[in-house]
Amino acid sequence: MKSAPAPTFSKVQPAPFSEDEQAVAALDLCDYSVKITLEMAKNDTAHRPVRVYADGIYDLFHQGHARQLMQAKRIFPNVYLLVGVCSDSLTHENKGRTVMDENERYEAVRHCRYVDEVVRDAPWTLDDEFLNKHKIDFVAHDEIPYSAGSSDDIYAHIKARGMFVATERTEGVSTSDVVARIVKDYDVYVRRNLARGYSARELNVGYIKEKTFRLQNKMDELKNKGKKVIENIGEKRQDLIQKWEDKSKEFIGNFLLLFGREGRISHFWNEGKGRIRQALSPPSSPPRSLNASSSSRRHYDSGPPTKMVRYEECADYSSDDDSGGASQDETGDDEVDESRQDGKIFEKDGGVAETNGGTKTAF
Known part of the structure; x- marks a missing residue:
C-alpha cells in the first residue's frame, strides 16, 4: 500500500485582493x-x-x-x-x-x-x-x-x-x-542609517547632529578594529609562544654543542693548541751572527741571550804595545774602536768571544 502524502500547512501564493x-x-x-x-x-x-x-x-x-x-x-x-x-x-x-x-x-x-x-x-x-x-x-x-x-x-x-x-x-x-x-534607541538607528548611505535630510536630522553621529560611527569603527586586533593576538598567542619556545631550545642546543668533550671549542683547541701557544709565547729574536759557534747556539737554545757588554781589559791582559801599559779606559774611544775591530768583544758572565780567530774566557 502507498503511504498517504504528508499534509501541507503553508500556501505558495499570496492571498488575493477582494477585487481579484x-x-x-x-x-x-x-x-x-x-x-x-x-x-x-x-x-x-x-x-x-x-x-x-x-x-x-x-x-x-x-x-x-x-x-x-x-x-x-x-x-x-x-x-x-x-x-x-x-x-x-x-x-x-x-x-x-x-x-x-x-x-x-x-x-x-x-x-x-x-x-x-x-x-x-x-x-x-x-x-x-x-x-x-x-x-x-x-x-x-x-x-x-x-x-x-x-x-x-x-x-x-x-x-x-x-x-x-x-x-x-x-x-x-x-x-x-x-x-x-x-525612539529609545534613536541615536543608534540614525547612526546606522547614516553609515548605510542615508542623508541627513532623509533622516530629518540637523547638520550638527549628523556630524556628531558620523563621528560616533568613526569612534565605534576604531573600537571594533582595536577589538579585532586584540582577538587576533589572543588567537595567535599560543602559536607565538610555541614558536618562541622552539627557537629558544634550538638556540640553547646549538650553544651547548660548543662545549663538552666532543664540543666544537674542544676540537678547535686540540687542533690549534700549538698555534695558540705560539701566539701567547712568541720565540726570542735570532742571534746576531749567522756564523755563531755551536756552543753559542746551544747557549741560545738553553735560554734567552745574555746582555752584550764591552770587555774591560784587566792588568793581566794589558797590551804590550807602545801605549806604555795604559788601560783600556785610558786609551780613549779610538782604542775601543780598534779593539772592536780586532774582535775584542767578550760576553759577560762566562760568555765566549772571538778575538783574531781565537777564543778567550772572560772573568
Whole structure:
C-alpha cells in the first residue's frame, strides 16, 4: 500500500485582493441567504466555509498580528478568512501616522499564510452595507472595547447581533512597543542609517547632529578594529609562544654543542693548541751572527741571550804595545774602536768571544 502524502500547512501564493478574480469567484459560491449561527459554525453544519472578517492597521506587521489572524482562522473548523486593512488617509485621521504606507501594509498582510483574502481601504466602522457586500458571517477581534469618536466600542452592534468572536492579544508586543524601541534607541538607528548611505535630510536630522553621529560611527569603527586586533593576538598567542619556545631550545642546543668533550671549542683547541701557544709565547729574536759557534747556539737554545757588554781589559791582559801599559779606559774611544775591530768583544758572565780567530774566557 502507498503511504498517504504528508499534509501541507503553508500556501505558495499570496492571498488575493477582494477585487481579484479568485476572490470574486469565492464570493459568488457563498450562499449568504442562510444565516449561520455560532452553533452551526462550531459544529461545521453550515455546509460551506464560514466567512470570518478581521480588520486593523497592521503597521510594522509582527508576530502579534500573525497570532491574531491565526486565531481567527482556527476559531471554527472551516473558515474563509477575510482581512480588512485601513488606508493611510483613514488611519492618519483616526489614529495617527504610520511607519509603513498602505501598499506596504497590504502586501505584508496578504503574505501571511492564514489569510484567504485582503480587503483594501477597509472602513473604520462596519455597517450592514459592508457586511452584506462581502457576505461576512462573523467579525473577529479582541474583547477590549475599541472606542472611536463618540462611540465607546465600534464593535458594540456586532456583538449585539451575535456576530462577534473574540481573539486574544499577544502581550508584550504591539506596533506602539516597536515604535517605542526605535525612539529609545534613536541615536543608534540614525547612526546606522547614516553609515548605510542615508542623508541627513532623509533622516530629518540637523547638520550638527549628523556630524556628531558620523563621528560616533568613526569612534565605534576604531573600537571594533582595536577589538579585532586584540582577538587576533589572543588567537595567535599560543602559536607565538610555541614558536618562541622552539627557537629558544634550538638556540640553547646549538650553544651547548660548543662545549663538552666532543664540543666544537674542544676540537678547535686540540687542533690549534700549538698555534695558540705560539701566539701567547712568541720565540726570542735570532742571534746576531749567522756564523755563531755551536756552543753559542746551544747557549741560545738553553735560554734567552745574555746582555752584550764591552770587555774591560784587566792588568793581566794589558797590551804590550807602545801605549806604555795604559788601560783600556785610558786609551780613549779610538782604542775601543780598534779593539772592536780586532774582535775584542767578550760576553759577560762566562760568555765566549772571538778575538783574531781565537777564543778567550772572560772573568
